[in-house]
Ligand SMILES: O=C(CO)[C@H](O)[C@H](O)COP(=O)(O)O
């Protein structure tokens with residue numbers, strides 16, 4: 730699959746979300762929405778009502794990243810509301826298989842997210858239940874953090890697992906993805922790139938998306954996976 734860019738609105742202006750989403754509507758593939766509940770992570774952002782409102786204003790599909798303590802309770806609601814991708818965290822879900830199946834049944838892509846220190850090998854047997862694996866490349870909770878190079882071998886490992894199973898699973902990297910780090914991610918096997926501060930911190934967010942895409946495409950073309 731060609732690389733996809735999913736700007737995170739975590740670094741957008743929360744008082745002007747619809748306008749900030751419109752700024753990247755012609756250049757990005759997804760809008761990445763970071764839902765944080767101040768329990769799973771030490772930060773509080775937005776929830777279902779804001780996502781429902783954004784759905785009325787975004788021409789791009791929403792990619793909801795649930796960093797919440799009880800994803801089993803809430804993930805189906807995001808999918809039913811119309812989010813096209815809903816990611817739950819492996820560290821938080823108590824019934825991941827059931828929840829992933831419920832997300833899919835509601836018509837959304839089912840994502841499984843893992844924190845930097847969580848290995849992916851334990852999830853080999855449930856790869857058939859997921860459409861996207863999200864590998865955190867910072868500790869979840871805040872935008873603008875420094876990219877953790879230590880996660881890159883896991884990106885490679887995850888790509889091997891996906892390839893070995895011949896499954897159409899997208900591999901997303903999230904956290905600290907920028908012009909400095911995106912090529913390393915693409916080289917290691919990522920094909921969906923979340924970028925918050927690198928997009929919304931730029932003078933021209935649409936241009937920043939275009940540059941990130943060009944870098945990801947070039948690195949993917951040279952990659953050996
Ligand atoms: O999930 C996240 C943090 O938990 C964000 O999606 C991520 O950090 C994006 O922001 P940035 O590109 O600035 O790191």
Ligand SMILES: [Fe+2]
Pocket residue numbers: 737761762763794903923
């Ligand atoms: Fe995220």
